[in-house]
Amino acid sequence: DVGGVKISREDVVRDDPTNNVPDNIFSKLGVQLHRRDEHPLGILKNAIYEYFDTNYSNKFEKFDDLCPIVSVKENFDDVLVPEDHVSRSYNDTYYVDPQTVLRCHTSAHQAELLRSGHTHFLVTGDVYRRDSIDSTHYPVFHQMEGFRVFSPEDWEASGMDATLFAATDLKKCLEGLASHLFGAVEMRWVDTYFPFTNPSFELEIYFKENWLEVLGCGVTEQEILKRNGKPNNVAWAFGLGLERLAMVLFDIPDIRLFWSNDERFTSQFSKGQLGVKFKPFSKFPPCYKDMSFWISESFTENNLCEVVRGIAGDLVEEVQLIDNFTNKKGMTSHCYRIAYRSMERSLTDEEINDLQWKVREQVQDKLNVVLR
Ligand code: PHE
Known part of the structure; x- marks a missing residue:
């Protein structure tokens, strides 16, 4: 509706x-x-x-x-x-x-x-x-x-x-x-x-x-x-x-x-109370995963982010390009660092490895890139 x-x-x-x-x-x-x-x-x-x-x-x-x-x-x-x-x-x-x-x-x-x-x-x-x-x-x-x-x-x-x-x-x-x-x-x-x-x-x-x-x-x-x-x-x-x-x-x-x-x-805010400062509940540790791949011409960062968001939802905090080079043959490689972090709880290694595995799979399938 x-x-x-x-x-x-x-x-x-x-x-x-x-x-x-x-x-x-x-x-x-x-x-x-x-x-x-x-x-x-x-x-x-x-x-x-x-x-x-x-x-x-x-x-x-x-x-x-x-x-x-x-x-x-x-x-x-x-x-x-x-x-x-x-x-x-x-x-x-x-x-x-x-x-x-x-x-x-x-x-x-x-x-x-x-x-x-x-x-x-x-x-x-x-x-x-x-x-x-x-x-x-x-x-x-x-x-x-x-x-x-x-x-x-x-x-x-x-x-x-x-x-x-x-x-x-x-x-x-x-x-x-x-x-x-x-x-x-x-x-x-x-x-x-x-x-x-x-x-x-x-x-x-x-x-x-x-x-x-x-x-x-x-x-x-x-x-x-x-x-x-x-x-x-x-x-x-x-x-x-x-x-x-x-x-x-x-x-x-x-x-x-x-x-x-x-x-x-949600309980920290109430009607009519503008500017009450949010008190963070303890910040849970982030987990970083890097992935590198050879891009093709159609590659865009927005498409990558959508794949990651589609799998990890709000567990993804940041996707950042940390390395970018072109070799002698003219092939361009990108390395992205994905930060996973829940706002609400600690994530287990197993859970993150599982997400990252799915991300790698879908990036390869949907984005026409070659994982390195
Ligand atoms: N629509 C513009 C934006 O989303 C903002 C804007 C609105 C600018 C009205 C000028 C006038 O970035």
Whole structure:
């Protein structure tokens, strides 16, 4: 049951080359962690709602139950993602069939909501991306999209041109949000590119001696407004990653924990309590396994990670390329180190050897590589 619609496994996972949704991803559809008021992601979502409600007198409409299965048109075309953009590839995105994907960002809903006449909205949802494996990357995560449309009277009164007016308002809004969530925190704006905004920015916050990217945003491309019934307006949009923010706010060390049903995790959070620091239950020892193979042209790290995740599930913590060389014959060898670690218990040698054995088998069968 996803966003009010019944979805069966056969609708999403098929033995068909145009479908690359594995079972472990299908099982995440409809879980909607962001709708649990006692879950760090739900607590964070509600805190952001509160900021918008207070500062914009409840003007922002909220959507957190839109179906994550969307058309290629909604996910890419409607937000002007070029035909040849990498995000459209089967290596980066989960395709249900050639016209249907698991949304890779909440921007997939911008056009539809604009067309239905909404001018101030927040869309929260689970998003899906094929990616590498480490403590901050998981193939399902959560985003919140914000969108605000302005009318000519808004910017005319300011004396600024429309784009500058929107960009200024956007930065002020998001700096206010960052202070609402973090209190005093160092932040910086970085210019960037998105197909759907211009100018585009990223907001980074300084955390544990690193600049951490927490959101992307910008002034909406005029073409999107024109196509969706708002030719005389300007707008801004942002998309923020809830896990990224929640890991910082709650001191959550590993992104897999968001999916944990272990009471030692879930019992530490309660409704309305933003930023209560997570106390790790004792960290269990990791176990490292290396594997080397000759790659072929079609090899990608995302495909490797999917095989490993398919076998080890949340027992895999990191997959890291530790050696890479090409010999005189032009053959390229990769060595990957896989870190296995449970968040909940000690793993036995036997169990890990068994996983690693299956990984080796499937890597050889599915990825067209030669184990060394
Ligand atoms: N959709 C972008 C992403 O997922 C974020 C974004 C949203 C950027 C809205 C600009 C405007 O990375």
